[in-house]
Amino acid sequence: xxxxxxxxxxxxxxxxxxxxxxxxxxxxxxxxxxxxxxxxxxxxxxxxxxxxxxxxxxxxxxxxxxxxxxxxxxxxxxxxxxxxxxxxxxxxxxxxxxxxxxxxxxxxxxxxxxxxxxxxxxxxxxxxxxxxxxxxxxxxxxxxxxxxxxxxxxxxxxxxxxxxxxxxxxxxxxxxxxxxxxxxxxxxxxxxxxxxxxxxxxxxxxxxxxxxxxxxxxxxxxxxxxxxxxxxxxxxxxxxxxxxxxxxxxxxxxxxxxxxxxxxxxxxxxxxxxxxxxxxxxxxx
Amino acid sequence: xxxxxxxxxxxxxxxxxxxxxxxxxxxxxxxxxxxxxxxxxxxxxxxxxxxxxxxxxxxxxxxxxxxxxxxxxxxxxxxxxxxxxxxxxxxxxxxxxxxxxxxxxxxxxxxxxxxxxxxxxxxxxxxxxxxxxxxxxxxxxxxxxxxxxxxxxxxxxxxxxxxxxxxxxxxxxxxxxxxxxxxxxxxxxxxxxxxxxxxxxxxxxxxxxxxxxxxxxxxxxxxxxxxxxxxxxxxxxxxxxxxxxxxxxxxxxxxxxxxxxxxxxxxxxxxxxxxxxxxxxxxxxxxxxxxxxxxxxxxxxxxxxxxxxx
Numbered sequence: 001x002x003x004x005x006x007x008x009x010x011x012x013x014x015x016x017x018x019x020x021x022x023x024x025x026x027x028x029x030x031x032x033x034x035x036x037x038x039x040x041x042x043x044x045x046x047x048x049x050x051x052x053x054x055x056x057x058x059x060x061x062x063x064x065x066x067x068x069x070x071x072x073x074x075x076x077x078x079x080x081x082x083x084x085x086x087x088x089x090x091x092x093x094x095x096x097x098x099x100x101x102x103x104x105x106x107x108x109x110x111x112x113x114x115x116x117x118x119x120x121x122x123x124x125x126x127x128x129x130x131x132x133x134x135x136x137x138x139x140x141x142x143x144x145x146x147x148x149x150x151x152x153x154x155x156x157x158x159x160x161x162x163x164x165x166x167x168x169x170x171x172x173x174x175x176x177x178x179x180x181x182x183x184x185x186x187x188x189x190x191x192x193x194x195x196x197x198x199x200x201x202x203x204x205x206x207x208x209x210x211x212x213x214x215x216x217x218x219x220x221x222x223x224x225x226x227x228x229x230x231x232x233x234x235x236x237x238x239x240x241x242x243x244x245x246x247x248x249x250x251x252x253x254x255x256x257x258x259x260x261x262x263x264x265x266x267x268x269x270x271x272x273x274x275x276x277x278x279x280x281x282x283x284x285x
Numbered sequence: 286x287x288x289x290x291x292x293x294x295x296x297x298x299x300x301x302x303x304x305x306x307x308x309x310x311x312x313x314x315x316x317x318x319x320x321x322x323x324x325x326x327x328x329x330x331x332x333x334x335x336x337x338x339x340x341x342x343x344x345x346x347x348x349x350x351x352x353x354x355x356x357x358x359x360x361x362x363x364x365x366x367x368x369x370x371x372x373x374x375x376x377x378x379x380x381x382x383x384x385x386x387x388x389x390x391x392x393x394x395x396x397x398x399x400x401x402x403x404x405x406x407x408x409x410x411x412x413x414x415x416x417x418x419x420x421x422x423x424x425x426x427x428x429x430x431x432x433x434x435x436x437x438x439x440x441x442x443x444x445x446x447x448x449x450x451x452x453x454x455x456x457x458x459x460x461x462x463x464x465x466x467x468x469x470x471x472x473x474x475x476x477x478x479x480x481x482x483x484x485x486x487x488x489x490x491x492x493x494x495x496x497x498x499x500x501x502x503x504x505x506x507x508x509x510x511x512x513x514x515x516x517x518x519x520x521x522x523x524x525x526x527x528x529x530x531x532x533x534x535x536x537x538x539x540x541x542x543x544x545x546x547x548x549x550x551x552x553x554x555x556x557x558x559x560x561x562x563x564x565x566x567x568x569x570x571x572x573x574x575x576x577x578x579x580x581x582x583x584x585x586x587x588x589x590x591x592x593x594x595x
Contacts, residue, residue, distance in 0.1 A: 083493050102499050109497040115490045119512050119591035128508065129498045160592035180498070 028095060030184055030216045031057040031080055036089035037241075038075060048241035049075045053089070055235065055244060059183070062210055062217045064227035064234045066273060067280070072242020073220045077188050080218065081109050094184070105133065107184040108177030112192055114169035116161040116176075123148070123157035126176045133180070147175040150209065167198040174206075178213075185217045191226070200258055203229055211254055224277070225261060228252075228270045236273055238280025245280035248272055326369050327359075333366040334358035367560045375564040388544070391568050397545040399572060401461050401533040405468020406526050412469060413476025413521070420477075421484040421510065422502060431481075438474050442467070442532065447539040464545070468532035472525040479521030483514025515591065519584035526576045534569060546572075 036053035039046045050072045057063050065073040078084040079091060082098035093101035101107065116125045123144050130140040148154050151171040161169055170190055177185060191199040207230060210217055221227050227234050228250065236246040250269055252260060260266050331354075338358050342349065349357065359368040367375075379391040386393060416434065419426045446467045453463035487509050495505045537547025546569045553562035 081497055083496060102497065105499060107497070109494070111490050111494070113490065115488070115494055117491065117509070117512070118593065119515075121592065131508070132495075132498045132500045132504050162592075 029056040029092075030059050030061075031055065031091070031093055031218070033076075033079075033091040034089060036076075036079065036086050036091055038072075038079060038084060039087045050079070050086070051241035051243045053242075053244055055247075057216060057218060057233075059216055060214050062219065062230055062232045064219045064221055064231040065237060066221055066224065066227045066234060066277070067237030067242070067245075068222065068239055068277065070242070071237040071239040071280075073222075073237050074188050075242065076237075077186050077218060077220050081107060081186050105129075105180055106182055107186050108180050108182040110170075110174055110177045110185070110187040110190045112189045114161065114166075114173040116169055116172060118161055121158050121160055122153065122164070122172050125161065125172060126179050129176065129180050143179045143181070144175075147179045148172075150178060150212075151175045151205070165198075167194050167202060170194065171202065171205075174209075178209075183215055185215050187217065187219045189220050189222070192221070199223075199226070204258060206230065207256065224270050224273050228266055228273060229256070229258070229261060234269070234273055236276035236280065238277075246272075246276040248276070323369050326366075330364065330366045330368045331355050331358050334361055334364045337361065337365065363557050364559055367563050371560050372563045372567060375560045376568060379564065380568075391546075391549070391564065394544055394546050394549045394565070395568055395572060397461075398530070398533050398537065398547065398569070401464035401536065401545070402468055402526075402529045402572075402576070404461055404465030405470075405532055406472050406529040408465060409469035409472025409474075409525060409529065410476050410522065413473040413525070414480055414518075416473065416477045417480030417484055417514075418506065420481050422506070434474065434477055437470070442471060442535055445470070446532070446535045450536050450539070464533050464536035467536035468529040471528040471532040475521040475524040475528070476518070479517045480514055483517025484510040486517065487513045512591065515587060516584075516593075519580065519587070522580045522584075523577050526580050527573050530569065530573050530576065 033053050033055045036050060036055075037048070038050040039048045053076060055076075065076060067073050075084060079086050080093055080098060082102040091098060094104070094106050096104075116122075117128065120128065126144045126147060127140045130143060135143075144157070145154075148157065151174055153168060153171055153175060156164065156168065156172075161172070164172065170193075174187075174190065191202050194202070203226060206217075209215075210230075217230075219227075219230060221230075231250050232252075234246075234248040234250060235244055236248065237243065238245040248269060252265060252269075335354075335358060338354065338361065342354075342357075358364070359371065361367075364371070376391065379389055383390045385396075416430060420430055421427075449466050449470070450460075450463045453466060454460070484506075491509055491513075492505070495509055500508070533545070534547040534550070537545035538551050546565050549565040550562055553559070553565060
């Protein structure tokens with residue numbers, strides 16, 4: 001499953017048994033990047049945000065990009081979403097360029113904050129991408145209802161965003177991303193601004209959602225427990241310039257609860273992630 | 286379940302709060318200021334009309350005490366500064382006692398001015414919005430139009446208004462459109478500037494979101510930029526409606542117009558009818574206040590419908 005390994009191959013402290021959950025047959029990588037680099041031109045001169053990124057993400061995987069701030073994890077996600085253009089290298093999404101994938105609306109994107117439109121009700125917010133896609137009204141309503149149910153927000157259709165708590169707003173934004181019915185979900189620290197209890201709760205819900213829908217999810221985070229708990233694969237990144245330091249296969253059972261965080265397997269993976277982060281992060285400079 | 290919204294988080298903005306706001310917040314202080322102004326006005330009327338009155342009394346050989354003298358300064362036919370009650374009486378006479386169709390009715394003149402004001406306001410608002418959309422949508426328009434829009438407002442309106450009215454008049458354009466053009470010339474500016482800012486106000490994240498949906502520029506305009514610009518639009522409209530009225534009055538002054546508050550001001554000053562001038566002036570001010578209030582009400586109504594947090 002791991003197609004991208006960096007030169008610094010870590011000594012695996014945990015070799016988790018390959019659990020073989022029921023997954024659809026491999027139909028090529030959903031996301032494939034090779035030699036990907038991105039340099040921003042800033043007022044202070046060029047800043048290399050991404051360097052030599054090689055990565056393959058397959059259908060049905062839950063991949064976390066983890067690393068300290070400035071390691072380019074959000075930038076990488078934005079490149080996948082065609083919100084940034086790489087300076088060099090190759091990347092394909094669903095077998096086509098990110099631009100073409102975006103035009104086909106083949107992914108849903110969840111931002112760090114809920115980014116709901118304040119003048120639209122929750123239902124109208126979820127319907128926004130459907131309006132843009134030009135779906136018939138009946139289909140819009142069906143999908144809004146279905147996806148609000150999926151994130152446990154039934155009954156809040158007519159509320160405005162400010163009437164909801166932060167966690168509920170973020171769930172609404174997930175429903176909005178799911179309403180497009182993409183096979184690929186790109187999530188940029190979606191729970192970063194929430195308190196730990198709400199975050200745990202949403203992590204569990206997200207995991208259930210993933211199990212239910214079998215979507216491919218790319219998830220940016222800087223929380224080690226969150227990454228280990230959610231992921232089938234963890235990509236550890238290091239800063240200046242942003243590069244992939246380690247790729248870890250998790251192999252925890254697919255229907256896991258929060259309790260799994262106390263198990264030795266979990267802690268072993270978390271340890272390896274932490275080692276990777278520490279080694280990739282030079283504190284000297 | 287910690288993320289359930291606070292119970293009753295959205296309710297409680299009852300009419301009672303409104304009433305409280307009017308009485309505790311605004312109306313009281315406004316009334317105090319009005320009372321103070323009227324007092325100063327009465328005192329000023331005595332002071333400014335005194336020389337004329339002293340002169341007249343001396344010629345007639347009249348000796349009076351102060352009370353009598355003050356009363357006399359409030360009763361002159363062409364005072365330097367008419368007293369508030371003289372102006373009030375004139376306004377009453379020219380609005381209530383005279384038929385609205387009469388050439389002496391301030392309602393008639395007010396309506397003439399109002400119709401030009403609203404015409405110009407409508408044209409100016411549309412023009413401002415269209416210009417702003419163009420400027421936000423196209424870099425070329427941004428570079429080429431913006432300097433001209435700003436330059437347009439550096440030309441004194443008093444210099445350009447007569448020319449607009451005379452030129453359009455010689456082209457047989459009806460006065461309402463000629464004066465409306467002057468109003469529109471003033472009104473489009475705050476709308477254009479405010480809307481450019483408003484259309485550019487959405488958070489980059491919200492714009493990114495539209496991009497992930499591969500929304501067309503038109504969709505981004507209608508579904509994101511225009512709704513986000515609404516608060517900016519209404520702030521601009523309040524300025525625009527007030528200067529539309531100024532534009533209409535200025536458009537009526539220099540051209541020998543027979544009707545409108547501007548014409549009334551001008552004829553008043555020709556014949557030294559200070560009471561007439563002041564009543565036209567006050568009616569104009571009153572009209573401006575009402576127009577701005579109406580825009581403010583529309584503002585609140587639209588924003589409330591858009592679910593903006595009260």
